[in-house]
Amino acid sequence: MKLKFVYFNFPFWRAELGKIALYFGHVKFETRIVETSEFAAIKRDGVLNDGTVIPFHQLPCLLVDDVPLCQTGAIARFCGKLSGFYPDGQPILAAQTDQFIDIATDITELVSFTGRDKEPEIKISERQELVKDGLARKLSILDKMIGANCDWIVGEKIGLADIAIWRLSGWLSSGSIDGIPKEIIFPFRNILRICRAVDRHPKIMAWVQETYPQEYNRGTFNIQS
Ligand SMILES: N[C@@H](CCC(=O)N[C@@H](CS)C(=O)NCC(=O)O)C(=O)O
Known part of the structure; x- marks a missing residue:
């Protein structure tokens, strides 16, 4: 499974939650840095410069085999379940x-x-x-x-x-x-x-x-x- 975080180049908690969950479970991921200029287009149109859809026009976004997921909590839980860092089954x-x-x-x-x-x-x-x-x-x-x-x-x-x-x-x-x-x-x-x-x-x-x-x-x- 290919995972790519789309976020800014600073460690704000919204993206860190998912990234750290993956890190704890040794699950590899890539990052796609968004610059301020591109963020305006994301908010307006819900797409990156290359046309990748950003649901809800908000960041963070996680691309899972190119399927885009948004919402901090949803991404964090997804990553935590993948890596064993979320109390799944409890x-x-x-x-x-x-x-x-x-x-x-x-x-x-x-x-x-x-x-x-x-x-x-x-x-x-x-x-x-x-x-x-x-x-x-x-x-x-x-x-x-x-x-x-x-x-x-x-x-x-x-x-x-x-x-x-x-x-x-x-x-x-x-x-x-x-x-x-x-x-x-x-x-x-x-x-x-x-x-x-x-x-x-x-x-x-x-x-x-x-x-x-x-x-x-x-x-x-x-x-x-
Ligand atoms: N409900 C979203 C909110 C995310 C959010 O507000 N992200 C900011 C960047 S840190 C954003 O994209 N703001 C632009 C907007 O909300 O239009 C979540 O939990 O992830």
Whole structure:
């Protein structure tokens, strides 16, 4: 089976979930990088420059023997089932995993929709409000859902839920979202604990070393304690 991820050239959680699931299972895949100029056409027409269809006009997209699949959760589950990284055949663990993929989507949308296409000052003030209010609320609920007494979010070993929350938190605390401080995750000790555990996982360390740009190799979650 030939697998090709169509995404941007940065490790945002939406594509990372599927890629890391495959990596854990030693399943090979290719990547097709999308540049900003081509993304406009994807959003408008739902096709790549070579005519490949992108369903829903959104990324990530995974080409499976040239059949295009979209939607982060669907792609992640597909990859996880292929590689053994998703609790297939264990419906409760699978649904619990899905819950965390979906909350990562909710939080991403909350941030993405704030300040979209607004003047810079308005965007910053909307984001500052979001940090104090909506985002703090969501992160605090997520923190409570993870709880203080587990090594990994779902089940006994690292899984898609941990990867989703780790990369989502990496994005939120990257300093690249106007108006969102790098320390955003630090008050949420359970989220932080999971992020640090993922950061230290040998397979993740190898993945980061192999595929992430240098600026991602700093151990984002160890800046403060
Ligand atoms: N529901 C989709 C949303 C994906 C999404 O919003 N992707 C962004 C890029 S990271 C995008 O394609 N935005 C353009 C659009 O939604 O028109 C998913 O879960 O994958």
